[in-house]
Amino acid sequence: MEEEDPIEVLQRFRRDRRILLDFILSGTLIKKVIMPPGAVTLDDVDLDQVSVDYVLGCAKKGTLLELSEAIRDYHDNSGLPHVNITGSGDEFFLATNPETSGSPPKRAPPPVPVSTPSPMYAPSPVLSAVSMAESFNSTEDKEFDFTQEKELNSTQQRELTVDDIEDFEDDDDLEEVNSRRMSRRHPNDAADLVLKFPTFATGIIDDDLRETAYEVLLACAGASGGLIVPSKEKRKDKRSKLLRKLGRSKNENVLTQSQHAPGLVGLLETMRVQLEISEAMDIRTRQGLLNALIGKVGKRMDTLLVPLELLCCTARTEFSDKKTYIRWQKRQLNMLEEGLINHPAVGFGESGRKASELSILLAKIEESESLPPSTGELQRAECLRSLREIAIPLAERPARGDLTGEVCHWADGYHLNVRLYEKLLLSVFDMLDEGKLTEEVEEILELLKSTWRVLGITETMHYTCYAWVLFRQYAITTEQGMLRHAIEQLKKIPLKEQRGPQERLHLKSLHCKVEGEEGSRDLSFLQSFLLPIKRWADKQLGDYHLHFSEVPVMMEDVVSVAMLTRRLLSEEPEVAMHSVSVTDRDQIESYISLSIKNSFARILQAVDKTSTTYEHPLALLAEETKKLLRKDSTMFMPVLSKRHPQATIVSASLLHKLYGNKLKPFVDGAEHLTEDVASVFPAADSLEEYIISLIASACEEETAAIYCRKLIPYQIESISGTLVMRWVNSQLGRILGWVERAILQERWDPISPQQRHGSSIVEVYRIVEETVDQFFALQVPMRPSELNALLRGIDNTFQVYANRVIENLASKEDLVPPEPVLTRYKREAGIKAFVKKELFDPKLPDEKRSTEINVLTTATLCVQLNTLHYAISQLNKLEDSILERWSKKKPRESFLNKSIDGKSKSFTLKDTFDGSRKDINAAIDRICEFIGTKIIFWDLREPFIENLYKTSVSKSRLEALIEPLDMELNQLCDIIVEPLRDRIVTSLLQASLDGLLRVLLNGGPFRVFFPSDGKQLEEDLEVLKEFFISGGDGLPRGVVENQVARVRHVVKLHGYESRELTDDLRSGNASKLGAETETVIRILCHRSDSEASNFLKKQYKIPKSSA
DSSP: OOOOOHHHHHHHHHHHHHHHHHHHHHSSSSSOEEOOTTOSSGGGSOGGGSOHHHHHHHHHHTOOEEHHHHHHHHHHHTTSOOOOOSOOSSOOOOSSOGGGSOSOOSSOOOOOOOOOOOOOOOOOHHHHHHHHHHHHHTTTTSOOOHHHHHHHHHSOOOOOOGGGSTTOOOHHHHHHHHHHHHHHHSOOSOTTOOOOOOOOTTOOOHHHHHHHHHHHHHHHHHHTTOOOOOOOOOOSSSSOHHHHHHHSOTTSOSOOGGGSOSHHHHHHHHHHHHTTOOHHHHHHHHHHHHHHTTTOTTOOGGGSOHHHHHHHHOOGGGSSSHHHHHHHHHHHHHHHHIIIIISOSSOOGGGHHHHHHHHHHHHHHHHGGGSOHHHHHHHHHHHHHHHHHHHHHHHTSOOTTOOSSSSOOSOOOHHHHHHHHHHHHGGGBOSSOTTSBOTTHHHHHHHHGGGHHHHTOOHHHHHHHHHHHHHHHHHHHOOHHHHHHHHHHHHHSOOGGGSOHHHHHHHHHOEEEEEETTEEEEEEHHHHHHHHHHHHHHHHHTTHHHHSSSOHHHHHHHHHHHHHHHHHHTTSHHHHHHOSSOOHHHHHHHHHHHHHHHHHHHHHHHHHHSOOSSSOHHHHHHHHHHHHHHHIIIIIHHHHTTTOTTHHHHHHHHHHHHHHHHHHHHHHHOOSOOHHHHHHHHHHHHHHHHHHHHHHHHSOHHHHHHHHHHSOOOOHHHHHHHHHHHHHHHHHHHHHHHHHHHHHHOOOOOSSSSOOSOHHHHHHHHHHHHHHHHHHHOOSOOOHHHHHHHHHHHHHHHHHHHHHHHTTOOOHHHHSOOOOOOOBTTSOOOSOOSSGGGOSOOOOOOHHHHHHHHHSOHHHHHHHHHHHHHHHHHHHHHHHHHHHHHHHHOOOOOHHHHHHOTTOOOOOOTTTTHHHHHHHHHHHHHHHHHHHHIIIIIITIIIIIITTTSSOTTTSOTHHHHHHHHHHHHHHHHHSOHHHHHHHHHHHHHHHHHHHHHHHHSOOTTOOOOGGGHHHHHHHHHHHHHHHHGGGTSSOHHHHHHHHHHHHHHHHHHTSOHHHHHHHHHTOSSOTTOOOHHHHHHHHHTOOSHHHHHHHHHHHOOOBOOO
16 A cells, blocks of 8 residues: 555544544543633633643543643643653653764763563553554644654553543443544555645645635525524533544434534534534634624625635634634635635736735734734734735636626635535545445535535536545545445536536636646646546556455446546547547456456466476466456456457457467477476466357357457467377387387287287287377377377287288298199190190299298187287277277367368267278288188198099098098187187188189099089088088088089089080080089090090190090
């Protein structure tokens, strides 16, 4: 809080001192009070001249109190510094000026005797209050010394307890008074609410203005015949009306109608009490004004030059002491000088010489008090006569825009007039509860209208002054009722076009020059009163987060005050030129900007002072900024949005910018996913997301998109995405390294009877899942592209794994023996057949390749199949887990994202691992095919490929192969997992049928078939079919039938006679037997009859075999 004006502090303490002294003297604390000469009641005594120490000494001793001695004691000690009288020798005050007393003494001071301090008691409220008031009163008419005040506050209070005082009956009342006094002593921050008026050259203070204002009020009341001089008979009750007020509870009424006289008399008595005017002064003023009208027939009292008439018509004997009279006379002279000379409403013209003479006369009147009584009285009387001759013409100068209907203003300086009117308006407040208006407020305001003619007040001026008084009272008390009353008065102030021409002319003439920080400035009437209000409101609203965080209900009313004063001031010529483009919305934006910046600065300071061991300052700043924005949007924006619909957007956008400025250096320097990045990025992204959501909620979608595009994005997702991408790439490289290592270490042994897959796939999944867990543990924001990169990498990992599993498999050509040269039966092969690819020399796989094939046992191949099946089955679980976790972490689809990439499409995990599935399934098919081919063409080559049906069908039937096939099949089923059983058995079936076709169609020169073998071949085929069906425990019958169909057709062709087969080939058209030409030729090559041999020789030049 800013320091109060020393003059105002001094005046307030002097007033409080008088109140408490009056209370002590009127109560039972003093047994008997002896009045000074010329005084009948306490109202006739100037309590400012009474020594508090003397009064308290009498109260403690229980002796009589002679006020004349108390007054003499006050004047005797007024020149000495205030000292404490607690009896302690440890403290003292200098009575000399250290700066003019020369150097300090060289020798050490004498030792201070140590004494046991007397017990301390809680100081009485009366003593502490009065002692404090006394210390300030001792500086009367001198410069206020703050050093002395500090010394006073540091000393111990004089010991006095309630037990020391008998018959103390008013303790509760005094506590009430004391609390109210303390509340006035520590008002709220109203230092900025100072009227923009020039200072008074004569040193007029508030007490002078208050007393003069009451004199003017009495003169105006006297014009309506309401002025009477009350009797001086003492009241039986020692407590005055003022003290009866102070003794009541603040919840009680001030004065009921039965407690004061009715009509104007009672209202004037209330005004006297409210303005804290003593009865003695009241009586003196009334008598003086009545005396002034003697001999002035037809003269109205409110046309008198009040200070001059009181000087002429008030005798010195009316005062209790000389000093009181001198001070009273000085005040009247100062008022004449301020009103007629220092600040005239119009120029002097020919009266310039009179004005200089007036100044001389005022000085002589003041000088007369220092002359001998006879000489002084003579000089004073002559000067007053001359003063009347000069002052009246000066006061009767016609003022421009005069609204009083007369040419006489008792004072010309308009700012002096309105300061007096301000003091009158202060009487509307309850003396105990300063945040409320007194019950007589309406009557008081009506009475004050009588002063308008004298003070030159118009309706506009009244509403302006009253609004000022109410608003300043609100600033002191923070009572919302005062603020609401002030708003009502501001609304009543008419705009320029609503004022009459005469009032406009009058207000135009009211201006004054004020010296300020910006130099001299000419201010109009409205500017003098409304500029302080507006600046105070602007200051409060410029940091509304600080001033209204506990009382947000006040904010709306203060905003109303700011807008009303802005509108009124905008009509003033000087302001209008500078505020053409300033609207209510511009003003609201200014408040938001200032308050947000102030609050953000406080947050920065708080974050700087906070220990951030576990959290980066920028992350903490983001959290605090988000709290500020949440509070702003819920508490203050509803108020500001009434005058600015986009207030929330302005606030959110500004905070976005302020935090962005602090964040940018950090973001620019982020190169890796460090702990700081993981702390700051999520907090910053969350703040930005909240800001965008606020903007979106404050307006329509299209408008929100426009505002969001105006924001400078933090680019957290983009930069974070780059960092995440680097991390993902490094992790994927690590995963591929683990895959290679796992494959090299794999021995293709089942982990357990229940887990019949290899250990390498478990290791691969472990490292993949760890990577996925780490990815989702990254709290930094990320886009779908980073996840997509991770998924592509994982997909590639399983593709690499599947390809590494099957890379050592031999090709089918290495397993299947070469087909023999196609020849006719019993003739050596010597010429090429019509199919060139069948005419090559038979070659066996090299020894190295044979070793590799033999290493891949059926058991090893089955473990590989189980491993690939485990890979593809766990892939679904991995995919579901990633989908679920991404849905929780899914980035926002905001206006900001849309503005950056309008074509962005929603990302889904559908078909994420299709590449892996395709490659793994292909690898499974490849191994299944390899297993079947290896069993038939490699493991069972001799009994199946080489010896089946050799020489004749009847000598080597298929039944002999069922047992070795059954052994191989059992070995497969023992190792292979259930889901792959049908696939591997189907591959074995296909390989068996391929082997059977190889025997039937390309059996070589040692196999010969007769049409009569067809039945046996069909039986063998049926045996093979039933073996794989296995009574329903094997493959489904339909599957087996479909596979056997291609062989069944060849077996059927073997049952035809050679002539039928050759005739079918000679026809040249589509085969009637439904067979391919090559198939029929191969069947004929295995016939031993001449018809077949001759046909093949003539038609296809096929040689006979050598067998």
